[in-house]
Amino acid sequence: MKGQTERIPQDRLDAAEVPVQAMGPAGGPGGAEPAGRAGRGLLQGAALLGLAAIISKLIGTLQKIPLQNLAGDTVFGIYNAVYPLYTMILFLATAGFPLVVSKFVSESAALKRDEEAVRVLRVASGVLSGTGLLCFTLLYLGAEQLGSWMGAAQAAPAIRSVSFALLLVPVLSALRGYYQGYGDMAPTAWSQVGEQIVRVLTMFGLLMAFLWIGAGPETIAAGATFGSVAGAAAGLLMMLLYWRRGRSSRRAGRKSLVWREDLALARRIAMYALPLCLGSIAMPILTLVDSFTVPRLLRGAGYDETGALYQFGLYNHGLPLVQLVAMIASSMTAALVPAIAEAAGSGDRALLRQRAGTALRLAWMIGLPAAAGLALLAGPFNLMFYKSTEGTPAMAVLSLTALLSVLNIAGSSVLQGLGAVRAPALYLLLAAGVKVAANVLLVPRFGIDGAAWAAVAAYALAGGLALAHALHAAGVPAAGGRGAMKAVLATAFMAAGLLAVTHGAAPLLAQPAGAPAPRAAATAVALGGVAAGALVYALAVLRLGAVTAAELEAAPSLAQKPLRLLRRLRLLR
Structure with missing residues (x-):
């Protein structure tokens, strides 16, 4: 604030308030740069990171289609039952830590305390390795029990296979946060793309090998999920190569370990990461609901385990296309959070209303035709991608969530720009509760079509609450009459x-x-x-x-x- 000379305590500094030091060519802290060049470098880094995220998501989304084509819907069902579980456990183990490591490293870099930044990385890596080891143990030893809770004992080998990634991803996350703290986005960007490429290549290599020897669906699915382990290893190797290359320009941290200070730093890191972690698991929980309810409810409706997993694979035919629409929406709203935060911080209510209103209107104009088009072309898309017309009604119903997901993404982005970071997570958790109840009510009677309608109800709640909250918080009048009717x-x-x-x-x-x-x-x-x-x-x-x-x-x-x-x-x- 103007005229204020009181020094803000270190543990209360926000990463956005600390100038990020420019990076040298080797990945360590470099000399000072002119403000204009540093600003351009940050924008270029953010653009590179955004492009890498889009490429990674695109690879991760579209790889499901050839997986189903080669392995069939039973393997596809097992894979889609296990992967959300891994995602949620991974988020619990690591989510929030890259951002928090980035924040603490940027603070140390701003004060030119490079040895302190290395210490932050060391302590964070230790904390994350501990949580990763704990989660690996829970997944590996509890694979049969988790498969039993899902109603899919065949999923146990895949759960055990993917659990090994939890031994690698934590350190990978800490290293990414370290480089982002210095404003160097290239290591994170390239390691993300490399991780996805190796993951998909490994998955299809093992898939072809297991199909050739005539392995069962549970073994084939375990090979597919093991791709995440190979991808994590590749990403970690790339980050370690960056680390080694920058060693000559980086001052080492203090070699004398002060355990009391390290424990205090670990507590500070954990306190900052915990809220981010709890908020970030909302979306994985929403997708995980289906893994633990749909196969079990289908078995209760008369299917055996293989038949239930086959039906669950059919249910997931529509998800890659819906996720692709959501990914496009996420990419288009990437600049929305800082733009709205800037307008809110300046106190310019007219600019805030204009930016938020434009974003929400754009979401409506993208999501509505996307959902309608996917629903009407569900049959041709099903034949085109999956060689079958089975599951087309569920695919058509699930297409409606494209609009609801886009509205949820846009509304959540507006709220995050206004500082309401917990509300979107709360709305998703409420939606997960609705999904559980609707699955229990609809799946035994209508099968996967009921699960699809349950998804529509859940996303309608999350998207409706986020949209209404965003409109109210930004002071944007709800689009009505001719404005909404044109789209x-x-x-x-x-x-x-x-x-x-x-x-x-x-x-x-x-x-x-x-x-x-x-x-x-x-x-x-x-x-x-x-x-x-x-x-x-x-x-x-x-x-x-x-x-x-x-x-x-x-x-x-x-x-x-x-x-x-x-x-x-x-x-x-």
Whole structure:
């Protein structure tokens, strides 16, 4: 604050309030740089990290499709039952720590205490290694019990296989936080991409080997999940190579260990990380609900264990496409949090309303046609990606969560920008409770279709609460009347076009008994439908004035020639 000379205690400093020191070429702290060059470096680093996150998520999402194609829906069901469990345990063991390590390292770097930054890394690595070892032990020794709770004893080998990653990821997380604390995003970015590539290559290598020797579904699924272990090892190796390369330019930490100080530092790190950790497990819990309820409820409805896992694999056909839409939304809202935080910090309520309103309107205009398009093209997509029409109704219903997920992401981003970081996690936890209750009510009667409707109910609650809270907190009036109806009307035009396409292509997609699935025809219909739907929606949005010329002109990447063409065709207001 202006005129205030009192020194803020070290443990109360926020990472955003501490200037980040520039990095030298070897990954250690370098000399001072001009502010402009340092700012550009930080922006470039953030962009690199964002691009790496998109690539990693894309690889992680789309690898599920060839996994199902090669291994079948039983293995696919086991994989999708186990992976959310691993994700949640991993979040419990490490979530929040990279950010907290980054915060503490940036504080030490700002004061040019490089040896203290190394000490932060050492202590954090020790704490994380302990939590990782504990979680590994729980997963490895409790694999049969966890599989029994899921109603899927065949999942135990896969649980045991993936547990080894918990011995590697904690130190990997601490090292990433250390480099981010110095503003060097390249090690994290490249290690994320390398980790995903090695994970997928290992998964498919073991998958092909086990299929060749005729292994059972539980062994094949264990090989698929072991890819996470190989990926974590590759990511850690890359980070250690960065560490070794920068050793000459980095002053070592104090060699005399002061246990009392180390314990105090460990407590400080844990106190900062715990709230972030608890908040970050909300989304894995929501996905984990299905792992522990759907296979068990399907068995209670009359399926044996293999049949229940097969049905669970069918239920997961729609998730990669929904996750892809959510990933695109997350990427588009990446800059939303700092932009809204800046507007809120400046006290400019008009700018805050404008930025939040634009973000939420964009989410509605992206999520609505995406959900409608995925639902209407569920049959062709199912044939295209999974060689089957089984599970198409559940896939179509699950597509509706694309809109709800996008609204939840946008609303949560607005709230985080305003400092309300706990509310989105609370809404997701409430949604998880609704998912449990709805699964218990609907799955025994309607099978995986009931699980899909339960997902719609859960995401509707989370997305609705986040959206309502964001609108209220930012002072944005709820979109109503003509404003909301323009996107709805444009989506209706798109849906009419897609219905015409799917109806006309129905004979091409007919699958006589015993005949192979017309996958090529389904691919043509699905991709053609996407292209036609996108074109119709874009033209309708422009013609109805849902997007104005002023908004398009404000986009710096948009050339003037397309604008003149749109005006000449009277498609733009």
